[in-house]
Amino acid sequence: MTVLLDLERLSVRYGRIIALSEVSLTVRQGEVTAVIGPNGAGKTSLVNAVMGLIPSSGRIVFPAWPEASRSVEARVRARIALVPETRELFGPMTVLDNLRLGAFAQRHDRSIDPAKQLDEVFALFPRLAERRRQLAHTLSGGERQMLALGRALMLRPRLLMLDEPSLGLAPLIVAEIFRIIARLKQDGVSILLIEQNARAALKVSDTAYVLENGRVELQGRAADLAANPRVIDSYLGVASAAEAQETVAPRMALT
Template structure:
């Protein structure tokens, strides 16, 4: 059996004396979707920022067998890691197409084929290629953020709350895109509060609470787990009915 693409062992991140991530261990196989679930403050975003090198951390982080401990953000990107933060961080005063071209900056402009591929994956972006990113809807901004990240040809795409603030139909479209990326061999680490949407597309899941993993398993098993149903799926169902 081949080694996982991403392997995290006993990862710890602290803000001063407060430990926000406590001994997290998880793996992501190549071409698989893994989701990390948890409420606000569970440590999900902190985990992603540590993996990207934005925050200092202790413990082991290996990507494709390589130790990332001392690598800066730029080198992690070159290896094939990409993070789409919750705020998406688009350049609002630039066009959709220019935002996409910036995503391929490390290829020095040799991105014509990738641009066409992104427009095929997200036809709505092609329709709005000359439109300023700041004028897009929430769903269109999320699509642009994903497409811009994919222009960098990542091997592992990390998504922080991609469904946040989006209508259910748009959330479903975003998750279908995640599934298509898996089919094309891109591994995805999906951080979500929307447990129902995340577990529907993921292969494996981890539940984070207080910075620590309290549950893990195949998505189907988590969907059937009473604790997950009561804490996440049940809450979502109640919200939908209310």
């Protein structure tokens, strides 16, 4: 599978504080790659460094688009999109204008039809279509997250990075957001998912990394990590341990 992003010994410092220490990670085309871990593990620093928003050392390699390594603007032109934890919407502007701004960087690219992209976003988020004339700052938390995600999709991203998309949302809205992530995966969108909700992240991902204290402590296929005793104990809880046991018992009965 084509490698879209390859991090090699990526490190980030804030003065004397080490946020990331020699993190290596790969994102492949058509897959969801999750990075899970506790608060303060360095997850947000990772995507901000990938986007070029903060200084870092090590190598950030975009094999398919080497020009993207040059600047934030070049990465956006290469259709790398970040939905930040804070969403960063333009509150005094309407939902429609926020979405249109998502396609602004590609305004000279004739292969992208903004009207078609808008129709696709509205099909994915019917609530945004209903509120297209509403000001962004009047939306609910879930609607603001949908708008932030929809704006990123207006770029028709080759790589979509989501930073804590479930943060602060009600359980029903969280389930909806992850249903949409699964839908995007089916549509072939490549996603780097930063998420503290390990259970939901591992269910929707192909590959996962566990980040703790700025270092990758575990990595592998998401299904394997979901059955890893350390991950269950630290991130998934007793219910997942019982689920893992239930999946093992039938196999033993058949042997």
